[in-house]
Amino acid sequence: MRRDEEEYERVVRYFDEDGDGKISAAELRKRLGGEVALEEAEMAIAALDSDGDGLVCSEDLVRLMEEVGEEEKLKDLREAFDLYDTERCGFITPKALKRMLKNLGESRSTLECRAMIGAFDLNGDGVLSFHEFTIMMGSTIN
Structure with missing residues (x-):
């Protein structure tokens, strides 16, 4: 137990x-x-x-x-997503990812950022939705 x-x-x-x-x-x-x-x-x-x-x-x-823990995790994921959604469009774009990574001391090309997003871009639209972001972070939401 x-x-x-x-x-x-x-x-x-x-x-x-x-x-x-x-x-x-x-x-x-x-x-x-x-x-x-x-x-x-x-x-x-x-x-x-x-x-x-x-x-x-x-x-x-x-x-x-467990429900409270899931709600807290979802809140934390939303806050992290919002940090990456620098364009405030509801998605993480390659340009926004590049900017955020640069702020974190990681220099990546736009092409590299596109590839990073592509690994979790389930619908192929070239950006990460919040749902796709949660999958990337190892969680799922309904």
Whole structure:
């Protein structure tokens, strides 16, 4: 079991009063000292519950953190893409790539930049879209 999974198990055990390995809205509300209305606790559980049983288990927490991690990765990729999209056209052009590489201390010809883009240019339009950029960076987006 990974360390983060152990942490989620520990969180579930903290809230889980009846020992079934899952957190109910009532257990969540009680552990929070009754500071939350039952409807709010039910909404929180429903938002985290991935299998529709009305309870939250450690797997639900793992899924949530993976989704958050993917969103963060996507945000970081978008920021990196925007750095290369110096022409602000929504694509990375050979000219923009050449300019950015020069700023990074890498001198490349336009022909070399075209070849670099060509390796990941899935639709053959001569530029990199954000989707193609994510593939180049080793990720995929839907």
